Amino acid sequence: MPITFLDNIPELQLHKVILNPKTKAPLYGEIWFYEQLLKIDKAGLVEDQWYVKWNYMLSTHPNSRKSEGQIDFLIISKYGVLVVEIKGGDINVEGSKWYYGTVEDGNNCQDPFAQVSENMHSLKSLLSDDGVFFYRAVILPHNHSFSATSPNYIGYRHQLFSGLDISNLREQEITQKVYTFLITTAKASRQKILKELYPSKDHLQIQALLFERYPEIKTKKIDQIKRALFPNVMSYGFNPDSLKTIIQNENVEIFEGLRRNKKIMVMGPPGSGKTVLARKFIADQKLMDQKGIYLCATKLLSAYMKHDLIAEHQINQEGLIIRTFPYDVTNRGDANRYDSIDRFIDELKGKTVDFVVVDEAQELMDKGLDVLLQKLQEEFAELRLLMLYDSQQAYMSKFIDLDIFVDCIYDIYNFTHYEFSTVYRSSQTSKINSFCSGLRDCRDADITSLLKKELVPTEELQKRGIVSKLKEILSRANSLEDTSLEFNNVIILVESNLLDDFQLLVREFFSRHIEELTKDNIGETPRGKLRYTSPLKFKGLEKPNVFLFLKKEICSENMTEAYVGATRAMLGLNIYLCNI
Numbered sequence: 001m002p003i004t005f006l007d008n009i010p011e012l013q014l015h016k017v018i019l020n021p022k023t024k025a026p027l028y029g030e031i032w033f034y035e036q037l038l039k040i041d042k043a044g045l046v047e048d049q050w051y052v053k054w055n056y057m058l059s060t061h062p063n064s065r066k067s068e069g070q071i072d073f074l075i076i077s078k079y080g081v082l083v084v085e086i087k088g089g090d091i092n093v094e095g096s097k098w099y100y101g102t103v104e105d106g107n108n109c110q111d112p113f114a115q116v117s118e119n120m121h122s123l124k125s126l127l128s129d130d131g132v133f134f135y136r137a138v139i140l141p142h143n144h145s146f147s148a149t150s151p152n153y154i155g156y157r158h159q160l161f162s163g164l165d166i167s168n169l170r171e172q173e174i175t176q177k178v179y180t181f182l183i184t185t186a187k188a189s190r191q192k193i194l195k196e197l198y199p200s201k202d203h204l205q206i207q208a209l210l211f212e213r214y215p216e217i218k219t220k221k222i223d224q225i226k227r228a229l230f231p232n233v234m235s236y237g238f239n240p241d242s243l244k245t246i247i248q249n250e251n252v253e254i255f256e257g258l259r260r261n262k263k264i265m266v267m268g269p270p271g272s273g274k275t276v277l278a279r280k281f282i283a284d285q286k287l288m289d290q291k292g293i294y295l296c297a298t299k300l301l302s303a304y305m306k307h308d309l310i311a312e313h314q315i316n317q318e319g320l321i322i323r324t325f326p327y328d329v330t331n332r333g334d335a336n337r338y339d340s341i342d343r344f345i346d347e348l349k350g351k352t353v354d355f356v357v358v359d360e361a362q363e364l365m366d367k368g369l370d371v372l373l374q375k376l377q378e379e380f381a382e383l384r385l386l387m388l389y390d391s392q393q394a395y396m397s398k399f400i401d402l403d404i405f406v407d408c409i410y411d412i413y414n415f416t417h418y419e420f421s422t423v424y425r426s427s428q429t430s431k432i433n434s435f436c437s438g439l440r441d442c443r444d445a446d447i448t449s450l451l452k453k454e455l456v457p458t459e460e461l462q463k464r465g466i467v468s469k470l471k472e473i474l475s476r477a478n479s480l481e482d483t484s485l486e487f488n489n490v491i492i493l494v495e496s497n498l499l500d501d502f503q504l505l506v507r508e509f510f511s512r513h514i515e516e517l518t519k520d521n522i523g524e525t526p527r528g529k530l531r532y533t534s535p536l537k538f539k540g541l542e543k544p545n546v547f548l549f550l551k552k553e554i555c556s557e558n559m560t561e562a563y564v565g566a567t568r569a570m571l572g573l574n575i576y577l578c579n580i
Contacts, residue, residue, distance in 0.1 A: 003041040003050040006230060011038055018054065029088015030054065030072055032141045039175040046179075049219060051076040051226050058122055062231060063287035071119045076225050078216040079186035080133030083123060085116035091143045096152045112138045113156050127228055127288075128260050131221070131382070133214040135189035137161060137182070158188035190214045221382050224290070224354055231289030261416040263385045265406070268420030270436070270567035274388040275301075275540055278357050281386050282309060282320070285355050291319040292355035292384075297363035299324055299519045300533065301540035307523030325364050326372070337368045345375045355384040360540050362389040365405035373413060387415070431455040432573050436566050439559070447554050456566070458575045466502075466549070466578055467509055473547060474513055474530060485572075488525055491517065491543040492532035493565040495558050498551040499534055501580045506532070535565035545572040552579050 009017050014034055015026045037052055051074075058069035073084035087109065092099045100107040116136040124134045140146060140162040147164060148157040161181045166174045190210045198206065217225070268274050278294065285292055296302050306322045309315045326344035356376060361369060377383055389406070410417055435455040442450055451458050461469060473492075476485045492514070494502045506514045510530075515521070517531040517538075535548070546569035554562045554577070566573055 003037060003046055003052055005037070005041075006051060006053045007055075009034070009054070011035065027086075027088060029086040029139070029141050032088065033073060033084070033086055033139055033178075036175055036178045039171075040179045043172075043175060045176070046077075048078045049222055051222070053230065056229075058119070058126065061126060061229070061287075063126065063284060069119055069122055071123070074123075074229070075182070076222055076229070077186075078218075078222065079183070080135055080214070080217065081123065081127070081225065081229075082182070082186070083116055083120040083134070083136045084139060085112040085119070085136070086139050086141070087112050087143070088140075089142055091140055091146065093146050095150075112140075113153065113159070116159075123229075127225065129225070129228075129262070130260060131262065132217065132225060133186075133190065135159075135186060137185050141166075155192075158185060158192060161185075218381070220352075224352075224382060227289035229288075231287065262383075263413060263415045265387045265389070265410060265415045265417045266420060267389055267391055267406075267417070269390060270564075271542070271570075272420035274390070274420065275359055278359050278386065278388060279305075279308065281355075281357060282315075283313070285384070286315050286320065289319075290354035290384075291352045292357070293321040293323075293353060294357045294359065295323065295325055295364075296359040296540060297325060298360070298537055298539050300517065300522060300537050301359065303519035303522045304541060311523055325367065325369075338371060341368055341372050341375065344372075345379060348376075348379065353380045353383065355386070358385075358387045360389070361387045362391065363539070365389070365409075370405065370409055370412075373409065377413065385413075385415070429569070429571055429573075432566065432569055435573070436563065439554070439563050439566060451554075456573045456575055458577065460577045460579070462578075463505070463580050466505060466576070466580070469576060470510060470514065470530070474510075477530060478528070485545055487527070487529060487531075489544040490530060490547070491538065491541075491545070491568065492530055492547045492549065493535045493538055493568065494532055494549045495551050495561050495565075496534045496536060497558065498549060498578060498580070502532070502549065505580070535561040535568065538568055539564055542568050542570055544570045546574070548573065548575045549578050550575065551577075553577055 007017075014031045018027050018031050018034065019025065020027055034054060040046060053074040054072070056071040056074045058071065071083055072086045073082075075082040075084065087098075090101050091109070092101070092103055094103045096111065098109045098111050099105065100109050116138055120134050120136045137159050138156070138161070140160070142163055144163040144167060146160075146162055148154060148160045153160075161178070165181070166177055169177060187210060190213070191206055194201075194206050194209050194213060198209070201209070266274055266277060282292065282294060294302075294305055296305070302322055302324050306317075309320065309322070310317045326340045353376070358364065358369065373385070376385075387409070391406075406417075409415060432455070435450070435453075438450045438453070438455070439447075459465075459469070470492075473485075473490070477487050477490055479485070503516070513528065514530045514532060515526075517533040521531075546565060548562070548565040550558055550562055550565075562575075566575070
């Protein structure tokens with residue numbers, strides 16, 4: 001396969017394009033290396049896919065954390081990612097100081113070994129993929145004196161190619177020599193690391209480990225790396241700064257700590273930032289031109305994520321599938337469930353899938369999630385996985401086997417497990433936190449005692465009282481006195497068993513001012529209207545103020561919905577026990 005030159009500079013134009021950005025003089029060292037790569041390609045020496053990029057600017061990558069940094073050449077191949085630093089012209093070294101021209105001239109230049117090392121580590125941090133081998137090389141094509149034998153550089157000898165290596169060679173022999181160096185440095189770099197890791201192993205044992213410990217990269221993975229390092233602007237839309245805002249807003253340290261792991265499970269209570277993390281993860285992946293899937297349990301959460309990421313942040317939806325678990329299998333029997341998963345996998349065949357996010361996974365663990373994960377990893381070997389779940393909501397739903405599923409997935413698929421223990425959503429309302437914790441832990445007999453603590457306002461209402469209360473909420477939402485109660489900051493959550501009666505009441509008294517929250521209107525700002533839905537449909541979402549309508553009392557039958565509804569509140573929570 002030929003070398004793909006991402007800059008695609010014609011050979012006759014090299015001296016006009018590869019220039020010093022300040023003096024506009026040709027960079028003869030970089031021109032020489034580019035010409036050698038063109039000759040390597042023309043001679044057909046490369047049998048696998050190579051991508052070559054000249055003048056890679058780290059700061060211009062949409063997901064870069066560096067304000068500067070320039071790599072002379074970047075080569076992606078089955079051997080890994082090679083970072084090349086070129087120093088052309090007359091270069092001299094005294095101790096650890098480098099000079100253009102003679103030492104006496106005093107024209108200092110940067111140490112190329114330090115440069116290439118720093119740039120390689122910055123690139124490695126940018127890609128954040130431990131499955132990719134990074135290595136480096138320093139090329140001094142016009143230098144015939146430096147040989148890396150001093151104590152400062154003896155350890156870098158395998159990275160160095162200089163004029164000494166090609167003295168008295170013919171042009172064809174020089175090209176072969178350059179190609180051989182690029183191949184052998186990939187092996188020598190692996191060997192050096194392994195010798196340091198396993199000092200007791202002999203040469204043959206080290207050789208046997210070279211590509212076992214750091215394997216060659218398959219063609220699909222090479223393409224994935226190429227997209228990550230050279231993202232197409234169309235993959236993430238036209239506003240990368242918007243996606244950066246998602247990444248940099250809240251819990252940045254936590255996110256940075258998770259980026260290096262390919263398979264992550266995050267457990268956390270409601271409000272601990274799991275969906276925030278999902279948004280960060282997706283934004284980060286899209287800035288790297290990665291293609292993926294977001295799966296969740298509810299239609300409203302799916303619709304919200306579509307609106308947030310695609311409409312608000314202008315991500316190109318061609319590279320991002322956002323949907324509920326395949327074909328609503330949660331409402332079907334086992335046979336249909338697994339057939340639906342198979343059909344979903346069949347739809348993905350032939351497509352590129354680099355990552356999958358499963359949000360609210362506790363709702364799916366006994367619905368075939370383990371089977372879906374298995375089939376996804378069989379189809380897409382280099383998949384990144386992020387799974388987020390809430391053990392507390394699973395407990396409230398009487399899903400007593402959650403730990404079995406978590407342990408099974410953790411052990412079989414080698415996930416890294418993290419736990420979020422802090423609730424950020426209600427940090428300003430400790431009473432809501434205390435109420436939710438009490439609700440989660442109490443039994444039926446303890447509910448009366450919990451309500452008597454008056455942690456959150458609770459009222460008993462008849463039909464007339466419900467109408468009056470809704471009028472009051474509407475009046476407060478229309479008022480300018482309390483901006484936290486604007487229509488967009490309020491949600492009415494109605495217990496499922498009460499929903500039909502509530503809808504009749506709305507149609508009778510509030511048809512113009514109260515509407516159901518649906519996947520079609522979740523992205524629209526409600527103007528002069530309150531919205532309602534059930535707590536179970538609102539899972540994974542939140543609002544500053546929640547008005548929770550429950551049927552008659554809190555008991556074992558509606559405990560789960562009461563808990564889910566209460567945990568959706570960020571600032572204010574009011575509970576109404578309704579007898580219609």
